[in-house]
Amino acid sequence: MAISRFTDLLEEARRQSEPQRLLFVFTRAELPDNPTAEQRQRFEEGEGGVLTPVLCVDKTPEELSDMAALEKESQRTGIEWDIMFVGALSGSGGEAVPDDAVERHLQRMVEALQMGNTQSFLALNRQGEAVALQ
Template identity: 80%
Template sequence: MAITHFADLLAEARRQPEPQRLLFVFTRAELPDDPTEEQRRRFEQGEGGVLTPVLCVDKAPEELSDMSSLVEESQRTGIEWDIVFVGALSGSGRQAPTSDEAEHHLQRMVESLQMGNTQRFLALDRQGEAVALQ
């Protein structure tokens, strides 16, 4: 199944035979250190920049209803973000992974994103639409 929206992600996670824990790393678009004039111009036009992780959370699919609820919850932190990257962690048997187990995976996800490795994760905008990054 091609996941093109947050609702697709939830449906697919709920269909899995093993219990899932969804990992979310929220990122904010920023100018890189010492940007060139071209980088600055593109960034001001809403293109380019670097995505910096600013917030992480893990959730069981049952804890989520829709993207607007996730956005609302994130707004209560006061941290602004532009793109959220999503990964999944499978449980074993009937046991879903715990938040403690997810912590290590979230940290590895953040490190991977900081190195620019975004292809392994689903990227969603604030409306829950899948985003293709270049």
């Protein structure tokens, strides 16, 4: 199934036979250190920049109703974000994924994103629509 919206993600996660944990890393678009004039201009036009992780959380599909609810929950943190990256972990033998494994995977996601590796994750905007990053 091609996932193009947050709703698709939830439907697919709920269809899995093993318990799922969805991993979310919220990022904010920022100017890189020592930007060139061209980088600054593109950023001011709403393009370019670097995505800096600012918040991460894990949820089971059952804890999520829709993108609006997740957006509202993120607003309560007071942390602004632009793009959300999503990964998933499956339990095994009907058992949920252990919390320590979730924490390790969230940390790896953050590290990967800090290195610019975005291809391994689903990227969604604030409206819950998949976005392609270049």
